[in-house]
Amino acid sequence: MPFTANRQFKAAPRLLGSAKGMYYTTVDGDRVLDGTAGLWCVNAGHGRAEIAEAVGRQVSTLDFAPTFQMGHPLAFEFAERLAAISPGGPEAKLDRIFFTNSGSEAVDTALKIALAYQRAIGQGSRTRLIGRERGYHGVGFGGLSVGGMVNNRRVFPTLNGTDHLRHTHDPARNSFCEGQPEHGAELADDLERLVQLHGAETIAAVIVEPVAGSTGVLLPPKGYLERLRAIASKHGIVLIFDEVISGFGRLGAPFATDYFGVVPDIVTTAKGVTNGVVPMGAVFASRAIHDAMMTGPENVIELFHGYTYSGHPLACAAGIATLDIYEKEGLLTRGAELAEGWRNVWLALKGSRHVADIRTIGLVVGVELASRPDAPGARGYEAFVECLKRGLLIRASGDILALSPPLIVETGQIEEMARIFSSVIDDLA
Secondary structure (H helix, E strand, C coil): CCCCHHHHHHHHCCCEEEEEEEEEEEECCEEEECCCCHHHHHCCCEHHHHHHHHHHHHHCCCCCCCHHHHHHHHHHHHHHHEEEEEEECHHHHHEEEEEEHHHHHHHHHHHHHHHHHHHHHCCCCCCEEEEEEECCCCHHHHHHHHHHHHHHHHHHCCCCEEEEEEECCHHHHHCCCCCCCCCHHHHHHHHHHHHHHCCCHEEEEEECCECCCCCCCCHHHCCCHHHHHHHHHHCCEEEECCCCCCCCCCCCCCCHHHHCCCCCCCEEEEEHHHHCCCCCEEEECCHHHHHHHCCCCCCCCCCCCCCCCCCCHHHHHHHHHHHHHHHHEEEEEEHHHHHHHHHHHHCCEEEECEEEEEEECCCCEEEECEECECCCCCHHHHHHHHHCCCCCCCCECCCCCECCCCCCCHHHHHHHHHHHHHHHHHHHC
């Protein structure tokens, strides 16, 4: 099982049998409020008939089409629909799409595009990739290497030629802040330090999550992303935003790129692109990057990269139906309407037992618990298990508990989440 203590799980399995709207039902018949949108992906809620019907029609029409030297109309239709809502809006021109099957594949694809672009413009010496501590960019060797989660890297070798910015988490100065932290913009200057260390002529790209999700909802300090953008531009470094989690409405804007008003060169997405129904990812690249690679003889493959299931017909059908729902119900911006109430509910837990920090933005919150001196992560795992028993699914990353519900969540359900969560925290040893 992925990212699971297998023996522990199989001694006491937690099995979900069905889902509808905001709720899962376990195989034992218990109803569970989904506080995590599945795994940050079911943004439009569970069991959407429109998506199921679209996938069903596609199965009987065209179940699969080869994507090497061939195509099918639905992939181009979906790409056009995504381009119409691309990060940063029309002015950003981040509207060239490459389909993958997951966030991990989207990241590795983005890194390869950055390397290929640098070579295409005569900068072939730029092969170094820069990530950030406490970053999560999936489990491919590229994403693993630029990622900064120690446990992800402990067992597996990483690619040569990578380096990392420091993370932005500064609890001493920024605990319990409302929205973006006031302190830490200067941490973006780490990129200048790495330029001095390695030479700009060796650095192809830098990748960050605008909001780091998997390591505990770490928000960018005010001015940080702007500073990073300026430094990358100054030195000809491709800036990649990993929006696998923050994309498709999570922050109350279509993408974090829109929310923060900072435009990268490449954006990775997945999860919410199909509401989690069919695995898929999509990389948004700038026209400048795309056009630089469309040179040379027309019979030559410009980007020697791809997957058997890139732009799979079923995924495209699910994605188009998902975009229809997002548009019809205004879900890509609905989080902005709920953000203040969401924030107030969670910040009200300040002073509760074990709570060391609370970080919230859009419709996502990270509640950091004080770790037990002899057992880091144990308190967080116990909270996760107990919340499930009481009817709430949350996400535990060590002793940091994250919630990110479907964007269809109602105020009463937010209050129910907070009530269950608070009762569990109060009862923890």
